[in-house]
Amino acid sequence: MDARTHISIQNLSVSYGRQRVLKDVSVDLPDRKVTAIIGPSGCGKTTLLRTLNRLLDGMDGVKIEGQVLVDGENIYDPKIEVTRIRQKMGLLSQKPQVLPMSIFDNIAYGPRIHGVREKAKLRQIVEQQLAAAGLWDEVKNRLHEPASRLSVGQQQRLCLARGLAVKPEIILGDEPTSALDPQSSRIVEQRLIELKADYTVIVVTHILRQARRIADYIAFLYLGELVEHGPAAEIFANPRDPRMKAYLTGEIS
């Protein structure tokens, strides 16, 4: 695969207190592809994802070493504005986390804090993003109801729309379909695939079949080590590391 590198992770190690959960991880993630981070439970997938938009900053006892370059810029450089880094990346969490406000305000929140003030412009962004998330028809008559009244599947799509409203370049998903029903899962998966036309998509998943369906690039973590990474087709067709093989055959999970 000859895609441009969007995110370059270099010698990244993370510890919680004395426990090292990521060990010297180095990998280049391609631009405008879907990268799936896979591996058994507790291997550090979530941790890796959260280092990418610096959500581990300021947590108790966390130590981060190494570099993460986004577009060639080290996001752990002390001079960098962390809000700008985070704005570049939309985050979908395992359980959708709507903000305690209306459906409309959930989407408008991001643009508002980044300075969009005109009502008409906000309304246009909201409609556009809801439509893109396949949610507009379901909610257009209840935009001012609390977002918490939506179903879980709708909430996750709302979170996707909310993330896209701040014009990110990268979409991060931490098992974004794990709390959803099959129908909603399929919609979200489909959207992620479509989104790679414009965004770099990085998804943590523990569902191998999902990784096969959506991923162009695979990073396989095992006990905090990056064991194998590369184009999905190659990895699935011929895994080199015995642990990767074992994971693919379901011997370790």
Next chain:
Amino acid sequence: MGFRQRKAEEMVFKVLMIGSTVIVTGSLLLIIGTVVVKGFPAMNLAMITQTPKGGYYLGKEGGILNAIVGSLELAGGATLLALLFSLPIVLYINLYKRRKSRLAVFTRFALDVLWGIPSIVYGAFGFILMMRIGLRTSLLAGIIAVALLELPIMARAMDEVVRLVPHSLQDASASLGATKLETALHVVTRQCLPGIITAILIAFGRGIGDAASVLYTAGFSDRIPGALLQPAATLPLAIFFQLGTPYPEVQERAYASAAILTLIILVISLLSRWYGRKFQKNSIL
């Protein structure tokens, strides 16, 4: 354990629970009842529309409008002042500092200690403070003393709700590029609004009912306080003075004043519940 024994246990606890409920409700009704029954003969419109006329404390005409207004102004001002400090403290120790950081733990401890300090100490402290800065007994001095009294109550009550905000909610806001302040003001405060309002009203209730802290600081005056530097009457002190007279008709007025104070606090509690429910609707969880 046999079925009979478990059944008996169940019965004992049921009786205990019902018993305590009855005691709590009963005392509330008894207090309100006493105050209303004893104060009823003295209740009249003048009570709440007039200030004390000459000889009021001997049983002549007038009312306690000075104390009603004074108490509302004083507790209102103190609550505002306490809010100005509590909300930033609470947001700071919960969002900016790691929740278990030394500063957060110490702040909580300090607030708990302050909570336990008797209000007369706040009054005395306020009095010393006044001497230092050359402030005489006044509405302002009372506001400062009562604000000190209210601060730990308000801050701890808010802390209890802000602590419950899931980390993932802060992360969701941060991921959109929000600063901590934006997250604090637009997301966390909103999520906790019912709890914050309850905290404010609890503190207000404590402040308006406290006599000891205003005794030396706010002073007392038969006039309605018109400026921050004038002394101000308060309901608790009005009750105290009237109850202390040897005249039964003035003592009745003390009960009537107590009824008015109780009513104000009752209204505050009801408001806090109503507001709580009203703002709940957007909360997640």
